Amino acid sequence: xxxxxxxxxxxxxxxxxxxxxxxxxxxxxxxxxSLVLKRYSMIGDGLSHVGFGALAVATALNLAPLTVSIPVxxxxxFLLLRLSESSKIKxxxxxxxxxxSSLAFGVLFxxxxxxxxxxxxxYLFGSILAMSRADVRLSILxxxxxxxxFILFYHKIFAVTFDETFSRAVGxxxxxxxxxxxxxxxxxxxxxxxxxxxxxxSALIIFPALTAMRLCKRFKTVVIFSAVSSVLCFMIGxxxxxxxxxxxxxxxxxxxxxxxxxxxxxSWVKGGLQK
Amino acid sequence: MALITCREAALGYDNGVVVSxxxxxxxxxxxxxxxxxxxxxxxxxxxxxLRLKTPVSGEIVMGDGLRxxxxxxxxxxxxxxxxxxASVFEVVLSGRQSKGGFRPFYSKKDKAVxxxxxxxxxxxxxxxxxxxxLSGGQQQRALLAxxxxxxxxxxxxxxxxxxxxxxATREMYEMIRQLNQxxxxxxxxxxxxxRSAVExxxxxxxxxxxxxxxxxxxxYLQTDLAKRFLGGEHRV
Numbered sequence: 001x002x003x004x005x006x007x008x009x010x011x012x013x014x015x016x017x018x019x020x021x022x023x024x025x026x027x028x029x030x031x032x033x034s035l036v037l038k039r040y041s042m043i044g045d046g047l048s049h050v051g052f053g054a055l056a057v058a059t060a061l062n063l064a065p066l067t068v069s070i071p072v073x074x075x076x077x078f079l080l081l082r083l084s085e086s087s088k089i090k091x092x093x094x095x096x097x098x099x100x101s102s103l104a105f106g107v108l109f110x111x112x113x114x115x116x117x118x119x120x121x122x123y124l125f126g127s128i129l130a131m132s133r134a135d136v137r138l139s140i141l142x143x144x145x146x147x148x149x150f151i152l153f154y155h156k157i158f159a160v161t162f163d164e165t166f167s168r169a170v171g172x173x174x175x176x177x178x179x180x181x182x183x184x185x186x187x188x189x190x191x192x193x194x195x196x197x198x199x200x201x202s203a204l205i206i207f208p209a210l211t212a213m214r215l216c217k218r219f220k221t222v223v224i225f226s227a228v229s230s231v232l233c234f235m236i237g238x239x240x241x242x243x244x245x246x247x248x249x250x251x252x253x254x255x256x257x258x259x260x261x262x263x264x265x266x267s268w269v270k271g272g273l274q275k
Numbered sequence: 276m277a278l279i280t281c282r283e284a285a286l287g288y289d290n291g292v293v294v295s296x297x298x299x300x301x302x303x304x305x306x307x308x309x310x311x312x313x314x315x316x317x318x319x320x321x322x323x324x325l326r327l328k329t330p331v332s333g334e335i336v337m338g339d340g341l342r343x344x345x346x347x348x349x350x351x352x353x354x355x356x357x358x359x360x361a362s363v364f365e366v367v368l369s370g371r372q373s374k375g376g377f378r379p380f381y382s383k384k385d386k387a388v389x390x391x392x393x394x395x396x397x398x399x400x401x402x403x404x405x406x407x408x409l410s411g412g413q414q415q416r417a418l419l420a421x422x423x424x425x426x427x428x429x430x431x432x433x434x435x436x437x438x439x440x441x442x443a444t445r446e447m448y449e450m451i452r453q454l455n456q457x458x459x460x461x462x463x464x465x466x467x468x469x470r471s472a473v474e475x476x477x478x479x480x481x482x483x484x485x486x487x488x489x490x491x492x493x494x495y496l497q498t499d500l501a502k503r504f505l506g507g508e509h510r511v
Contacts, residue, residue, distance in 0.1 A: 039355060152379045159369040162359060163350065169325040170373040170425045171344030217405035218362040 008242055016131040017195055017248070021234050023143035024192035025252075028201075029208035029230030030150050031185050033223050034161045036209040043080050043182065045202040046095035047189045050076040052198035053102030053109075054190075055123055060113035066138055069190045076102075077182035103198075126197030126249030128241070139191045146184045153180065158219050196249040204230065207256035214263040233259050276338035277302050278429060278461055279324065283333035286316065286323045292331055293319040299480055299489040301463060303339055303428070306455045308476035309465045310504070315482045317465045321433055324463070339428075344373045347426030347460075349418055351433050358407045363417045366406050367393055370424025385424075392423040396450060412443030419450070430454065432464040436471075444468075448475055469504055 008014045035041055051073045058068035076098065083094035110120055122130065131139075150157070160167045160177045167174045185205070193201045208230035209222070216222040237252030277300035285295035294316025301307055309317055322328040323335055326343040337343065347370075370392075371385040393399045396416045401409065406417060415435060422430055435451065436444040452475055455462045466472050472479065479495040481488040481504075488500055495501050 037355065037359060155369070155379065155381060156372060158361070158365065159372045162361060162366065162369060163353075163356065165350045166348055166369075166421070167372065168327055169344075169346060169348040169350070169431075170370070172372055213360050217360055217408070218403075219360060219365050222360045 004239060004243060008239070013129055013131065014238075014242065016133070016136045017128045018235075018238060020131055020136055020139045020143075020191065021195055021238060021248075021252075022231060023139060024188060024195075025204050025208075025230040025234040026227055027143050027146040027150075027184070027188040028192060028204035029226040030147070030223060031181060031188060032205035032207075032209040032230075033212070033219075033226050034157055034181055035185065035205055036213075037161050038181075040084075040181075041202070041206050042092055042095045043077070043084070044185055044189060044205040046080055046099040047073050047077055047186050048193055048198045048201045049099035050102040051190050051193045051201075052123055053106035055193070055198075056106035056110045056120075059119060060109055064134075065194070066135055066190065069193075070142075070187060073186040073190050074183050077186040078179070081178055081182045122197075123194070124197055124199050125247055126193075126195050126200060128195060128238075128248045130194035142187050142191060146188055149180065149184060153177065154223075157181065162219075196252065197247075200249040200253050203253040203256055204234075207253070207260055208233070211256070211260045211263045214260070214267040229259055229263075230256075278305075278337065278339050278341050279463075280336045280338065281333070282336070284323065284330040284335050285332045286319045286328055287331050288319075294482055294484055294486075295332075296485040297333065297335075298486060301429075301461060301478075303461055304455075304459055305478055306452075306462045306476045307464070307478040307480060308472035309463065309480045309482060310467075310469050310472050311482035311487075314484075316484055317482055318433070320482065321431065321465060324431060341428055345426050345428060347422035347424075347430045349415075349422045349430065349432040349435055351437060352414065352418070356406075357414075361406045362402070363393070363398060363404050363406055363409070364389065364402045366417050367420045367424060370421035373425070389420070389424055392420040393417075395423065396420050410443070411439050412446060415439065415443070415447060416450070419447075423454075426460070429461045429463070432462065434465060434467065436466070436468060444471075451475070473501070473505070 035044060051069050054069035054072040055065050058065045080095055080098060110116060156172060156177055159172060160174045164174045189201055192204060196204060208226040211229050212222045212226035216225050233255040234252050237255040238248055240246060240255065241248045241251035280300040281297040284297040285292050287293040309320060311317055319328065323330060325346060325348060368381055368385060368389045371381060371388060374385060375382065390399065393402065396419060398413060398416050398420060401413060406414065409417065432451065436447050439447060448471055451462060451464065454460045464476065473492050473496060477492055478490065479488060479492050481500060488495055488498060
């Protein structure tokens with residue numbers, strides 16, 4: 001087991017992937033608890049599709065992928081939140097509209113410029129080779145920022161997640177915290193997207209939170225369990241993908257699914273024992 | 276000066292006024308019950324009192340040093356809350372969220388206030404229980420304790436007994452009465468349950484997209500409006 005890990009660590013690209021993946025899965029799991037409980041999980045999915053469009057355009061024009069996609073996806077997060085709060089178009093259909101449009105736009109743009117090559121496949125399902133040294137530095141910086149903001153605003157985020165009306169009534173600016181949540185999610189998604197793939201990254205947001213909610217009964221323990229489970233699943237996933245030469249993103253999602261099933265089973269057994 | 280005074284206030288949304296002609300005042304220590312049918316403007320009035328909505332015309336003034344973020348609000352429960360993984364203590368403590376300003380964490384005092392309010396409502400032993408595993412009455416108590424954490428003056432209760440069984444309903448009303456009488460908290464309660472309203476409250480505000488009645492409960496019972504609403508069977 002340790003041999004495998006040492007062997008993995010001798011490849012620079014793998015070390016980079018592990019560092020970024022570790023941080024991204026940590027951030028995604030923390031934000032995910034709030035997003036899932038607020039019924040916002042689809043925003044994560046929508047943003048990853050927007051990220052795909054932005055990434056496609058950036059690559060075709062030979063621009064730095066992260067520096068282009070982050071502002072675009074953050075802007076999309078603003079827009080999605082506005083749309084889901086206004087009642088003219090219902091939230092979920094608005095998200096579906098935006099995500100499919102940007103997916104289509106990205107594919108069209110790529111096929112006109114560089115053609116539909118393996119890049120497209122890499123964007124959609126992830127590639128472990130995606131991270132450059134500059135990307136890693138930016139990712140570490142932004143992930144630390146996400147973590148610090150999450151910890152500083154933890155209690156406010158809990159309060160707004162549990163009961164937005166009450167929070168507004170006592171003068172908490174719930175809109176600001178919703179926006180903060182959306183922006184942090186946007187950043188996390190863009191950072192993780194190229195490794196996990198645009199189609200798979202939202203799993204990092206949804207799975208750990210759901211897994212933790214099977215077993216934990218307090219918000220704080222849900223958050224901690226979710227973070228631990230997310231990081232563990234990522235590590236197991238990336239090791240498996242190295243060992244058996246499997247795609248990284250898909251392996252990580254599969255491990256997350258296994259964890260969810262296992263925790264559901266434990267909770268079911270516990271429930272049975274109590275009766 | 277009254278805690279809250281409405282002068283010719285009208286409230287509504289973009290596409291029209293929902294309730295108008297509001298002229299009433301709430302003094303410290305009052306127990307006011309707002310009654311009326313569905314769509315009569317009760318919820319809109321709540322938003323106006325909480326400053327989540329500014330009046331279309333007229334004004335709602337707060338006096339006696341009451342600040343808008345010092346109203347202890349008990350909202351109706353949403354479906355998402357019923358299966359929320361949070362401990363009772365976490366929920367109650369969140370009532371103190373606006374007391375710390377930019378301070379990111381709760382202080383010892385915040386925690387002490389939360390504990391004290393849980394003891395007051397007899398849910399201290401449920402501190403570490405999961406909110407979603409409580410009975411309806413216990414959940415309502417937890418939310419009431421949270422509201423108490425946010426205020427020392429005024430409670431604003433939106434249908435506090437909705438969905439409770441008869442025993443839990445009675446306990447809830449008794450608890451609110453005690454808070455009003457012993458803690459000298461002013462109570463504004465919105466309710467469908469007009470029988471209990473006239474039994475417990477000392478003032479009644481009857482809405483029907485405008486102010487149909489405001490005054491003492493005794494006077495209200497003499498009106499035709501009350502007789503019609505109560506079905507003529509009520510005896511005091």
